[in-house]
Amino acid sequence: xxxxxxxxxxxxxxxxxxxxxxxxxxxxxxxxxxxxxxxxxxxxxxxxxxxxxxxxxxxxxxxxxxxxxxxxxxxxxxxxxxxxxxxxxxxxxxxxxxxxxxxxxxxxxxxxxxxxxxxxxxxxxxxxxxxxxxxxxxxxxxxxxxxxxxxxxxxxxxxxxxxxxxxxxxxxxxxxxxxxxxxxxxxxxxxxxxxxxxxxxxxxxxxxxxxx
Amino acid sequence: xxxxxxxxxxxxxxxxxxxxxxxxxxxxxxxxxxxxxxxxxxxxxxxxxxxxxxxxxxxxxxxxxxxxxxxxxxxxxx
Numbered sequence: 001x002x003x004x005x006x007x008x009x010x011x012x013x014x015x016x017x018x019x020x021x022x023x024x025x026x027x028x029x030x031x032x033x034x035x036x037x038x039x040x041x042x043x044x045x046x047x048x049x050x051x052x053x054x055x056x057x058x059x060x061x062x063x064x065x066x067x068x069x070x071x072x073x074x075x076x077x078x079x080x081x082x083x084x085x086x087x088x089x090x091x092x093x094x095x096x097x098x099x100x101x102x103x104x105x106x107x108x109x110x111x112x113x114x115x116x117x118x119x120x121x122x123x124x125x126x127x128x129x130x131x132x133x134x135x136x137x138x139x140x141x142x143x144x145x146x147x148x149x150x151x152x153x154x155x156x157x158x159x160x161x162x163x164x165x166x167x168x169x170x171x172x173x174x175x176x177x178x179x180x181x182x183x184x185x186x187x188x189x190x191x192x193x194x195x196x197x198x199x200x201x202x203x204x205x206x207x208x209x210x211x212x
Numbered sequence: 213x214x215x216x217x218x219x220x221x222x223x224x225x226x227x228x229x230x231x232x233x234x235x236x237x238x239x240x241x242x243x244x245x246x247x248x249x250x251x252x253x254x255x256x257x258x259x260x261x262x263x264x265x266x267x268x269x270x271x272x273x274x275x276x277x278x279x280x281x282x283x284x285x286x287x288x289x290x
Contacts, residue, residue, distance in 0.1 A: 038282055046273040064284045071289060147265045167266045171229055190223050194258055
């Protein structure tokens with residue numbers, strides 16, 4: 001159980017140069033530091049962006065924008081903060097900007113079958129529609145227990161916490177920094193999200209009183 | 213620590229992010245509260261399922277895409 005949930009610890013070797021030191025070197029003009037940062041983070045950022053944006057070309061553009069911002073803003077990085085939180089915050093902002101530009105939230109890689117013929121716009125409209133509730137889930141959806149599908153039906157803020165926690169293995173404190181909200185809010189969003197998933201999956205839950 | 217408070221901090225506990233004091237209090241509560249212990253096990257089960265699905269959904273960034281992105285960045289940097 002613990003090994004499945006706590007995979008983040010295995011990502012970092014205690015002997016390698018820290019991300020924070022690397023970004024300091026980048027700020028001092030060491031281009032080799034940028035290559036190392038890209039090497040360490042391109043996979044995670046690529047996966048994160050890919051789960052939010054549908055077309056491959058936009059994914060690549062956005063990932064490039066994220067690393068360009070890292071390059072250009074390295075001197076602004078607060079060395080007291082975690083680099084991973086900083087780069088994910090940049091990535092999240094880039095994704096949000098993209099959503100605004102395209103006026104739709106896109107979730108290609110989650111393969112959400114909200115309508116076989118539905119494109120991203122239709123899907124985004126459905127997802128943003130507050131009238132979409134668990135009641136509209138079909139029996140097949142429930143029985144298939146397709147969690148990725150269900151995650152995509154969560155309210156945006158709750159969905160983002162789940163994505164950053166489960167898919168990106170970040171700590172709740174990192175997520176609080178990225179989402180710019182208190183830790184208690186992140187924990188509430190996680191709890192409400194999991195409780196919704198339980199409800200949709202038909203698993204009994206403790207009573208909820210309010211929403212995050 | 214009561215059951216309501218446990219609900220607020222259980223996720224930090226499950227992911228091993230509780231501080232020492234919180235950890236001790238949660239453990240003490242769980243040892244004496246079968247309801248919260250059962251709740252914890254259900255949550256863990258869901259989280260494991262979520263993690264399993266997430267792992268299955270992870271896609272490696274193809275080398276050619278990685279190279280293309282890095283080239284693009286370096287071109288923009290100049």
